[in-house]
Amino acid sequence: MPEYFLDIEYNNQIYGLDEMSFKEFECCTFNNCTFSACNFMDVTFIDCVFNDCIFSQGKINHVALRTVTFNRCEIKDVNFAMCSKLIFEVRFEDCVLDFSKFYALKIKKTPFINCSMIAVDFMATDLTEVLFENCDLYRAEFGQAIANKANFKSSRNYTIDPKTTKLKKAVFSLEGLKGLLYKHDLIVN
Structure with a gap:
């Protein structure tokens, strides 16, 4: 069973290889966080917001993105095709994709x-x-x-x-x- 996190704000975090795996985040906000080294596995984001975050070259295999907003994020060379197709709903503003x-x-x-x-x-x-x-x-x-x-x-x-x-x-x-x-x-x- 994945760890569950509700309504938490994360600031200036740099996440390592497996730190984001097997987790579910709901109504969470990530500010100035770096996910480039992450190998996301079985992660769910529901009603989450990412501000000024870096995902470039992160591996987002089996990630569920359900009403997720990305603002001013660097998301270069990321394969969204590997995300869960169930309720895939995203918004991108001022991002580099x-x-x-x-x-x-x-x-x-x-x-x-x-x-x-x-x-x-x-x-x-x-x-x-x-x-x-x-x-x-x-x-x-x-x-x-x-x-x-x-x-x-x-x-x-x-x-x-x-x-x-x-x-x-x-x-x-x-x-x-x-x-x-x-x-x-x-x-x-």
Whole structure:
């Protein structure tokens, strides 16, 4: 049975390899914590908030993220595809998610606000109604994704092939249309 922690605030902690395994956190807040060395195993976060935390290269195998908010976090090269798919609900604001993977996850209505998402893997991901607000999506991969009603209007640097990505009623700015036409070698001025 995992250890259970309720309504606790953690500040300036650096967690080691197995320190986070087999635990459940509910309504907890983590401020300025570092999880890069962690090998998360069977961990659940419910209604938790992470502020100014570092997860880069952390292994989040079998982690449940249920209504979890990440603010100003560095989350480079993290494989979210290994998370529990049951009630996977996250929010990212002012985060660096470069090289992370959301492969084949269902992340409907997830907000990504002011995030760097360079080379993020969204292949085969359900992005229905996802909000990409002011995000840098340079080299992000959307092949086989479902991005119906997704909002890319204020984001930039994306290249999406409408033949391999479902985009029905997705929202783009006029400036962003060139990211949909790149494959056709057209010049848009």
